[in-house]
Amino acid sequence: MxxxxxxxxxxxxxxxxxxxxxxxxxxxxxxxxxxASELNQLRSSLSEIDSSFMVMxxxxxxxxxxxxxxxxxxxxxxxxxxFVNKDLIATSRIVNKFIKNNPALxxxxxxxxxxxxxxxxxxxxxxxHSLSALQxxxxxxxxxxxxGLIFGLKNVLNKLVWVLEQIKAKGKK
Numbered sequence: 001m002x003x004x005x006x007x008x009x010x011x012x013x014x015x016x017x018x019x020x021x022x023x024x025x026x027x028x029x030x031x032x033x034x035x036a037s038e039l040n041q042l043r044s045s046l047s048e049i050d051s052s053f054m055v056m057x058x059x060x061x062x063x064x065x066x067x068x069x070x071x072x073x074x075x076x077x078x079x080x081x082x083f084v085n086k087d088l089i090a091t092s093r094i095v096n097k098f099i100k101n102n103p104a105l106x107x108x109x110x111x112x113x114x115x116x117x118x119x120x121x122x123x124x125x126x127x128x129h130s131l132s133a134l135q136x137x138x139x140x141x142x143x144x145x146x147x148g149l150i151f152g153l154k155n156v157l158n159k160l161v162w163v164l165e166q167i168k169a170k171g172k173k
Contacts, residue, residue: 013060016081019052020064023083025112027095027122028071031055032078033104042098042105046082051091055080070116074108088112089128096126 020026031039043053056079065071084091088110099105110117117125129137 009057009060012057013063016054016056016060016064019054019081019083023085025084025088025110027082027084027091027110028074028108029053029080029082029095030077030106030108031080031104034102038102042095045094045098046091049087049090049094050085051087051094052083052085053080054083068116071109071111079108087131089125090130092122092126093130096123 034042039053046053056075058075058077058079061075061079062072065075082091082095092110095105095107099107107119107122109119110122128134
């Protein structure tokens with residue numbers, strides 16, 4: 001019969017692998033010095049944007065990340081993973097906002113499409129406008145020349161009408 005601790009480690013490893021397969025990207029954080037209520041606060045903030053936080057046992061993390069020496073070397077102390085399912089920018093914004101209020105939280109690294117992100121890159125991502133704001137800027141940029149053309153043509157038509165009115169007024173005199 002297997003020991004209970006070994007069963008729990010296997011289940012945790014399996015759950016972690018499943019989440020890593022589904023997530024677009026993830027952030028590795030060190031959460032030492034945070035209370036359970038602070039971690040729950042972070043979890044609830046992340047769940048609003050379809051991201052999640054999971055505490056990772058170091059032995060399990062080292063088995064999962066043994067092929068990546070960069071991530072493997074970061075696993076020490078209380079570590080956790082933030083899984084990003086949709087918007088890495090929004091997730092990094094929430095994490096950096098949380099860090100300002102709780103400096104005990106530390107982002108060690110991130111992972112995006114087979115590329116490891118540094119803490120500075122993650123901080124830079126948090127300063128980018130939201131996806132909806134970027135989309136509205138693109139739409140505004142595309143709309144601007146069209147409006148310029150419409151108002152230019154309207155101005156030409158107004159001048160034509162003004163000239164015709166002047167000719168009509170001259171003809172009546």
